[in-house]
Structure formats: structure tokens, C-alpha cells
Amino acid sequence: MLKATINKKNTLEVNISNDTIVIDGATFEADFSEHTSGMFNVISNDRSHNAQIIEVNREEKTAIILVNNNKYTVQIKDKFDELLHSLGMDNLNAHKMNDLKAPMPGLVLKVLIAEGQEVKKDDGLLILEAMKMENLIKAPADGVVKSIKVKAQDKAEKNQVLITFV
Structure with missing residues (x-):
């Protein structure tokens, strides 16, 4: 049916x-x-x-x-x-971003977005250098940037909040 x-x-x-x-x-x-x-x-x-x-x-x-x-x-x-x-599991595809955390420790080379900016899934947010490799950190879902907690040349620890979203 x-x-x-x-x-x-x-x-x-x-x-x-x-x-x-x-x-x-x-x-x-x-x-x-x-x-x-x-x-x-x-x-x-x-x-x-x-x-x-x-x-x-x-x-x-x-x-x-x-x-x-x-x-x-x-x-x-x-x-x-x-x-x-x-079961209340019908909106699993509607992923909502709250915080973007560092996936690994590293050095923030460049922030690619600004506060208040609207981002789409897979948009580049920042570049994080880890183990001598540059890693483009992308948006996991659509959202609006509320605040950026890091700037270029900041050191980031694993699971540190880098960006918050509305």
C-alpha cells in the first residue's frame, strides 16, 4: 500500500x-x-x-x-x-548545522567565509593545515554563519568549535 x-x-x-x-x-x-x-x-x-x-x-x-x-x-x-x-526518524535528510568542529588538530591557514554569510552544502569554509597537508573544510549542510571562532594562523585542537551557524 x-x-x-x-x-x-x-x-x-x-x-x-x-x-x-x-x-x-x-x-x-x-x-x-x-x-x-x-x-x-x-x-x-x-x-x-x-x-x-x-x-x-x-x-x-x-x-x-x-x-x-x-x-x-x-x-x-x-x-x-x-x-x-x-518513529520520528523521517527528517534525517534535513541535516541542521549548529557547530563546525575541527576534525583534527592543525593550523588555520585561511577563512573563506564571513559572519552572516549563507552557505550551501559542500561550500568551502576554511583551510586547515594538518600534518603538512592543506585540508579544505566544507559545509556539511546549508546554513547561515553566526560566528567564526578562529582566524588565519590560529591553532585548532581536535573537536574545537571553529564556526557556529544560525
């Missing part, structure tokens, strides 16, 4: 097997045929529907679908998504 949320408003229970679709307990016989990649023709109850998959976001489990020239945003959740939600 799947749960499909349409346009963030209507949530339906959907079960698909072979050519039978059950939506909120109502059974529909359907015939699907793919014309080209992402373009489908669906025949159900003697009616033909044209469907096109416009965009898919696998991380968010969403798709934008055009059905008979009407656009729908559909989010799909399966039994595992529901289980993670019930």
Missing part, C-alpha cells in the same frame, strides 16, 4: 497490482501504455487519459505529473516511510 498526497492537500491510499488500481477502497481497471519516455496513455472506465511525468525528485519522493493538461504534484510514501515517520 502507498499513500499519495496530491498538491499537498489530498492524501489517498493507493494499491497497484497488475492492471488493477485501488484508490481509497474504490477499484479501477486500467490499461497503461508508454508512448515515449515519460509519456503515457491510461485507459480506465472506457476513458482515455494522457499523462506525462515532468519532473521526479527521488530524495523527496515527489513527482510533477501532467494529466490531460492539468499539473499535479504527487508525493508518495510507502510502509517504510510511514514506519520512519511513526
Whole structure:
């Protein structure tokens, strides 16, 4: 069983097997045929529907679908998504940064960002020299720099807070 949320408003229970679709307990016989990649023709109850998959976001489990020239945003959740939600573990991908700590002892060579600056995941934050190697320390997630606790030529100890985020 799947749960499909349409346009963030209507949530339906959907079960698909072979050519039978059950939506909120109502059974529909359907015939699907793919014309080209992402373009489908669906025949159900003697009616033909044209469907096109416009965009898919696998991380968010969403798709934008055009059905008979009407656009729908559909989010799909399966039994595992529901289980993670019930355990409070459904937002593990939404990583929030609080503090960036030094992964190793070293010397701060250069700070690449400023306080108040917005950073994206994998943006370079600073260069830390350790064991005669320059290491680019990157942002683990999106965030805004609250304060920078080090400056160039400062020595950093392992797990020392280097940067804090809002």
C-alpha cells in the first residue's frame, strides 16, 4: 500500500497490482501504455487519459505529473516511510548545522567565509593545515554563519568549535 498526497492537500491510499488500481477502497481497471519516455496513455472506465511525468525528485519522493493538461504534484510514501515517520526518524535528510568542529588538530591557514554569510552544502569554509597537508573544510549542510571562532594562523585542537551557524 502507498499513500499519495496530491498538491499537498489530498492524501489517498493507493494499491497497484497488475492492471488493477485501488484508490481509497474504490477499484479501477486500467490499461497503461508508454508512448515515449515519460509519456503515457491510461485507459480506465472506457476513458482515455494522457499523462506525462515532468519532473521526479527521488530524495523527496515527489513527482510533477501532467494529466490531460492539468499539473499535479504527487508525493508518495510507502510502509517504510510511514514506519520512519511513526518513529520520528523521517527528517534525517534535513541535516541542521549548529557547530563546525575541527576534525583534527592543525593550523588555520585561511577563512573563506564571513559572519552572516549563507552557505550551501559542500561550500568551502576554511583551510586547515594538518600534518603538512592543506585540508579544505566544507559545509556539511546549508546554513547561515553566526560566528567564526578562529582566524588565519590560529591553532585548532581536535573537536574545537571553529564556526557556529544560525
